[in-house]
Amino acid sequence: MTGTTLSEASTSKFVRIQDGELDLNIHYNDCGEGAETVVMLHGSGPGASGWANFNRNIEPLVAAGYRVILMDCPGWSKSDSIVCTGSRSDLNARVLKGLVDALELDRVHILGNSMGGHSAVAFALANPERVGKLVLMGGGTGGASPFTPMPTEGIKLLQGLYREPTIDNLKKMMNVFVFDTSDLTEELFQARLDNMLNRRDHLENFVKSLAANPKQFPDFSPRLAEIKAQTLVIWGSNDRFVPMDTGLRLLAGLPNAELHVFNRCGHWAQWEHADKFNRMVLDFLTH
Numbered sequence: 352m353t354g355t356t357l358s359e360a361s362t363s364k365f366v367r368i369q370d371g372e373l374d375l376n377i378h379y380n381d382c383g384e385g386a387e388t389v390v391m392l393h394g395s396g397p398g399a400s401g402w403a404n405f406n407r408n409i410e411p412l413v414a415a416g417y418r419v420i421l422m423d424c425p426g427w428s429k430s431d432s433i434v435c436t437g438s439r440s441d442l443n444a445r446v447l448k449g450l451v452d453a454l455e456l457d458r459v460h461i462l463g464n465s466m467g468g469h470s471a472v473a474f475a476l477a478n479p480e481r482v483g484k485l486v487l488m489g490g491g492t493g494g495a496s497p498f499t500p501m502p503t504e505g506i507k508l509l510q511g512l513y514r515e516p517t518i519d520n521l522k523k524m525m526n527v528f529v530f531d532t533s534d535l536t537e538e539l540f541q542a543r544l545d546n547m548l549n550r551r552d553h554l555e556n557f558v559k560s561l562a563a564n565p566k567q568f569p570d571f572s573p574r575l576a577e578i579k580a581q582t583l584v585i586w587g588s589n590d591r592f593v594p595m596d597t598g599l600r601l602l603a604g605l606p607n608a609e610l611h612v613f614n615r616c617g618h619w620a621q622w623e624h625a626d627k628f629n630r631m632v633l634d635f636l637t638h
């Protein structure tokens with residue numbers, strides 16, 4: 352695939368994953384070829400997907416010789432829908448285990464955004480031998496912030512958008528999502544709205560999941576020291592969804608972590624500072 356333009360359609364694949372009683376059809380994008388694989392896990396916003404979250408990061412990693420797998424978590428994009436009453440971080444981690452087993456990948460690097468970061472940590476705790484390096488952006492663990500009232504203003508807007516999926520509510524959420532809103536085009540809003548409204552079952556099931564268990568993302572702080580993988584934690588200093596002190600908690604708990612904070616950056620560091628982000632990740636993965 353290297354040397355050709357990657358598209359969502361040309362890289363789109365499905366796999367069936369069994370998780371206890373569950374039999375889930377999971378969508379993923381499989382990009383590039385390489386001895387090492389980077390799995391990218393998206394966040395929990397309505398209409399999110401691997402392709403939507405990481406469209407500025409796939410090509411540079413593929414060009415550098417990595418295979419990139421974008422897994423759409425159950426409840427997002429073209430993956431099956433689900434009501435999650437327990438830990439969504441652990442559910443995603445079990446589904447990822449099913450995917451890496453199905454693809455016969457011994458060990459993967461994982462790059463996770465927000466919920467994707469929480470899920471990457473859950474995977475590393477359950478399957479330490481299957482993890483190369485971790486990159487966590489705006490996520491990695493749930494839990495309270497000592498400084499910021501929770502739920503944060505961003506999470507309140509996210510939950511409001513799930514309940515009432517309108518273009519106005521989408522714009523309200525996206526406007527606190529990134530620091531510089533000038534890159535948020537009408538085209539981007541419309542694509543995201545279409546993604547959301549295509550799968551009303553995902554929206555309804557997220558609301559039901561929250562009603563059944565408001566704490567979908569547990570606090571992994573007490574177990575972070577178990578993770579020996581080298582970890583690059585990346586945060587936006589203006590993150591209004593998952594506050595930056597969560598990054599400091601990760602740094603304190605993970606024995607082999609380093610933290611980079613982007614100034615003038617919200618919850619989407621991999622998109623808002625894509626060029627520098629991509630250079631940092633490639634440097635981190637190769638050294």
Ligand SMILES: O=C(O)CCC(=O)/C=C/C=C(\O)C(=O)O
Nearest residue numbers: 394395396397399465466568593
């Ligand atoms: O509640 C949390 O801790 C996680 C919130 C989260 O995952 C938000 C992510 C939003 C996106 O990445 C998105 O909508 O693209």
